[in-house]
Amino acid sequence: MEVNNPASRLYSILNELKVNPSPNRSTQSVLAEVVGVSDNPIAVMHALIQLHSLLAEVVRTAKATGSIPGASLARYLPQIENALVLTNLDAPWHNYRERITPDCLVILDIAANHERVTQDRRPLDEEIEALRNSLDELFDFTERTNLDPEFRRFLLEQVEGIRRCLAEYRIAGPQGFARYLETFIGQVARYSADLKREATSNPGAMSRFKAVLLQVKRFVAFSDSGIKFLQQVDETCANGMTLLGDLTDGADPVVPEVGGLNDSA
Numbered sequence: 603m604e605v606n607n608p609a610s611r612l613y614s615i616l617n618e619l620k621v622n623p624s625p626n627r628s629t630q631s632v633l634a635e636v637v638g639v640s641d642n643p644i645a646v647m648h649a650l651i652q653l654h655s656l657l658a659e660v661v662r663t664a665k666a667t668g669s670i671p672g673a674s675l676a677r678y679l680p681q682i683e684n685a686l687v688l689t690n691l692d693a694p695w696h697n698y699r700e701r702i703t704p705d706c707l708v709i710l711d712i713a714a715n716h717e718r719v720t721q722d723r724r725p726l727d728e729e730i731e732a733l734r735n736s737l738d739e740l741f742d743f744t745e746r747t748n749l750d751p752e753f754r755r756f757l758l759e760q761v762e763g764i765r766r767c768l769a770e771y772r773i774a775g776p777q778g779f780a781r782y783l784e785t786f787i788g789q790v791a792r793y794s795a796d797l798k799r800e801a802t803s804n805p806g807a808m809s810r811f812k813a814v815l816l817q818v819k820r821f822v823a824f825s826d827s828g829i830k831f832l833q834q835v836d837e838t839c840a841n842g843m844t845l846l847g848d849l850t851d852g853a854d855p856v857v858p859e860v861g862g863l864n865d866s867a
Contacts, residue, residue, distance in 0.1 A: 606724050609660040610714035611775060615653070616685060619727050623698035631686055632695040638772050643691055652773045653686050660713060670713050678709045683703065721809045723776075723824040733817045737761050738748065740810045749804060754843060757811060776824040780831050783822055786815075789834070 618636050623819075634641040637649045661679065664670040685701040744757045763785065767778040774781075790797070800807050822828035 606775070608656055608663055608775070609710050609807065610658050611773060612660055613710035613714050614706060615772065616682075616710065619695075620702045620707065622695060622699070625699060626694050626787065627692065629693050629695050629698055630691035633688075633691075646691060649773065649792045650686060650688060651772075652770060653817060654683075656737075656773055657682060657686065660710070666715050668825060670709060671717075678705055682710070718823070725821060725824060729817070730768065730771075733764070733814070733821070734847060735812045736810070736817055737765055737768075737804055740807075740814055743807060747804070747807065749807065750796060750800060752793065752802045753804070753807075756789070756793045756796060759789075760811065761813070763815065767818075767821075775827050776821055779818055779821040780825070781830045783818060783831070783835075792814060811856055828836065 615636060619632065622632050624632060630643060630646050631641055633639075633646050633649065635645075639645040661675065661791065663674075664675060681701075681703050683699075685703070685706055687701075689700055690697075698806075740757065741761045744754055744761070749757070763782050764779075767774070767782050768774045778851050799810075820833065822832060
């Protein structure tokens with residue numbers, strides 16, 4: 603099975619950047635293509651910020667597991683950081699490519715393989731495509747259906763957030779979906795009145811949204827930390843905080859219940 607953990611994700615991206623066959627293209631264009639974001643300065647700069655966050659995660663994991671000796675980490679970390687410092691996105695890629703040294707790649711490869719036992723799982727291509735299709739269906743339904751404006755905004759915000767998770771999956775991995783789900787739980791209180799009302803008046807929208815949440819839950823469960831997070835949500839619901847479940851007032855559970863999502867729904 604292919605290694606998939608923070609170190610392997612960063613190694614994969616830097617290695618692909620290093621061997622990119624178009625050294626005279628702009629740095630922005632090459633980064634956008636390799637990372638998988640839109641070819642515009644805002645999207646690329648956001649991706650660079652995420653790469654720095656990914657490197658910080660690699661360092662935290664390396665210190666916790668001992669996958670990289672402290673002396674080696676102190677020696678090579680500045681080189682990796684230098685590879686991620688890009689000041690001119692319009693400059694040709696070859697101006698920056700040499701910053702990705704062989705030592706950077708070797709140390710990340712060592713860390714990635716050392717952490718093989720705790721690697722994340724990867725979703726199948728069909729699962730990624732299925733989530734994209736469900737998001738498109740929910741978006742189209744929301745756009746063509748006469749919905750309450752606040753509820754429409756809520757649904758469109760969810761579609762945008764999950765699409766961003768998909769776009770950033772190569773960097774953030776399944777943790778990005780866990781962070782989305784945390785944010786979603788926080789939004790429940792804000793939109794509770796709208797959700798309660800729409801559960802009855804627009805069950806079609808809620809059923810489509812529940813289908814999307816089920817798929818998001820599967821993506822969260824591709825990491826051990828995500829599984830623990832879902833277990834905590836389930837435990838919280840079992841202790842009386844049913845989140846969206848209570849919004850139906852005992853009616854059919856058309857409102858998605860975070861703690862009660864299961865593959866048979």
